Amino acid sequence: MQNTSQTSYNLIVVGAGAAGMIAAITAARLGKRVVLLEKLKHIGAKLKATGGGRCNLTNTLSNEDFMQRFGRDGRFMTPALNALDHKALISFFAQIGVKSHAPDGYRVFPISHSALTIITALEEEMKRLGITVVCSERVESLVSDGESVSGVSTATTTYSAPNVIIATGGLGYPQLGAEGDGFTLASQAGHTITDLYPAMMPLKTKEVWGEGCRADTIPKVEIKIDLPKAKNIRAKGDLIFTSTGIRGPVVLDIAREINPYLSKHGGVPILINMTKGMNEDQLLNHIKNEIHKHPEQSILTHIQTLLPESVGRALCILADADPQSGFNKLSGAVRDRLIKLLAWTPLTVIGHDGFKMAMITRGGVSLKEISPDTMESKILRGLYFCGEVMNLDGPCGGYNLQWSFSSGYLAGHLGNKATI
Known part of the structure; x- marks a missing residue:
């Protein structure tokens, strides 16, 4: 110099x-x-x-x-x-x-x-x-x-x-x-x-079930903020679960939008679609087609055509559905709950590590x-x-x-x- x-x-x-x-x-x-x-x-x-x-x-x-x-x-x-x-x-x-x-x-x-x-x-x-x-x-x-x-x-x-x-x-x-x-x-x-x-950073969530899903990167995920004044704020990209929350490109993008709300509300509800954009009807049809092709397989096996095994198992447990059961053997309420979770999985962002982890x-x-x-x-x-x-x-x-x-x-x- x-x-x-x-x-x-x-x-x-x-x-x-x-x-x-x-x-x-x-x-x-x-x-x-x-x-x-x-x-x-x-x-x-x-x-x-x-x-x-x-x-x-x-x-x-x-x-x-x-x-x-x-x-x-x-x-x-x-x-x-x-x-x-x-x-x-x-x-x-x-x-x-x-x-x-x-x-x-x-x-x-x-x-x-x-x-x-x-x-x-x-x-x-x-x-x-x-x-x-x-x-x-x-x-x-x-x-x-x-x-x-x-x-x-x-x-x-x-x-x-x-x-x-x-x-x-x-x-x-x-x-x-x-x-x-x-x-x-x-x-x-x-x-x-x-x-x-702070923006562009990992986020911490109230829910801890994602800790068991850390081994997998989930592609083409969409996240949206579940607040009345933020319904149109969305981000898409790869998602990774951590021991304390979520990270990955989609999280980096949505964090810049979430953090101002976090300072006001203390917790920000979000919804995550990890099934490549499928809605409830499309998911139900997808699973029915899988059952038609492989009627002997478990609901977890059918879900694995959409999600990693660890994530599918976690969502089954959240829905009170036996992962090894057949889909048609589940009660109607459990089936509905599972489909809703597959379409939009709720999480609550409760914090982050401040500017020390922020890229911008x-x-x-x-x-x-x-x-x-x-x-x-x-x-x-x-x-x-x-x-x-x-x-x-x-x-x-x-x-x-x-x-x-x-x-x-x-x-x-x-x-x-x-x-x-």
């Missing part, structure tokens, strides 16, 4: 994650003198952990579909995605020597499937552009006259610049340095910080106080935001990393028209 005695620049970027690095590169390519300040000893710590170290850069959805997955505030992203969508991001990395692909036609990874490839390429591009990178340098405060920003102060140095980009991330991955520094800086400037919740943060700097066209603060001139520090988060699958790169790219233009 380059260090220099010069403290006056055109731009100061706070935070050397995905958003901060691309913001610095973009500004430097436009001829700006840039310093990138990172409080950790190394750049890209959180980026290194992304996608289990494989670095799911983005996905192949259209911009419209991409924004919809972020919810009602997704359209805030329109200018940033117009400036740098997934195709442009793939091209950007190709230009700095990183080829990528989408093995499943959806998620995009570097061909190396290593985040180190991405970090190394970004680092080399910053060196090529002459960007000053200072690690182990924590920014403690903004310097401003109340109308315009003029720099930042650390414990030992004041760096001067008419533009500052806050790209510090949120509170997720605290073991990788996340402490909410950006929220403190934004508050100093007069910005509103919305309520903050739900909440952040209020979007109402940021211009979507430039990422500039509406409160303090010359102050910009990008990435997770803002109140905008998406599901897993390359969404949040694409948003970091897109918003960082747009912020790096410092109010000028962004072109790819």
Whole structure:
């Protein structure tokens, strides 16, 4: 990393994650003198952990579909995605020597499937552009006259610049340095910080029967929140039971929606369909067809055509059905109860392990106080935001990393028209 005695620049970027690095590169390519300040000893710590170290850069959805997955505030992203969508991001990395692909036609990874490839390429591009990178340098405060920003102060140095980009991330991955520094800086400037919740994380449930089902991954599961004001909140993906609850991609996605309700209600009822979307009528017909083909087999054997044995057995027990009995030998009430459980299995989420297990943060700097066209603060001139520090988060699958790169790219233009 380059260090220099010069403290006056055109731009100061706070935070050397995905958003901060691309913001610095973009500004430097436009001829700006840039310093990138990172409080950790190394750049890209959180980026290194992304996608289990494989670095799911983005996905192949259209911009419209991409924004919809972020919810009602997704359209805030329109200018940033117009400036740098997934195709442009793939091209950007190709230009700095990183080829990528989408093995499943959806998620995009570097061909190396290593985040180190991405970090190394970004680092080399910053060196090529002459960007000053200072690690182990924590920014403690903004310097401003109340109308315009003029720099930042650390414990030992004041760096001067008419533009500052806050790209510090949120509170997720605290073991990788996340402490909410950006929220403190934004508050100093007069910005509103919305309520903050951990997101993308395993969840704990009141029910303990899932502990016996830990050996199996259940694909194509749908989870929905069973609260009147949240009936339309759903997620789909693979599910894994744990000793204390549930995890897996579908849980990571729904957790960002559940946790705000959890803080209000103390427990959040959810319903899980583990039978590939079948409703009660379809399930009953499926089992009847299995009985017709194999009349001598037990109900558990029939259920195993849909679910792992451990899960099928647990649901039978919940329904007071003898797993080894024939379906037609069960009472009508037990059959109905079993079919209902197969269609929608109820669980109650009662907790989580907090930000220490959260990949991202739900909440952040209020979007109402940021211009979507430039990422500039509406409160303090010359102050910009990008990435997770803002109140905008998406599901897993390359969404949040694409948003970091897109918003960082747009912020790096410092109010000028962004072109790819």
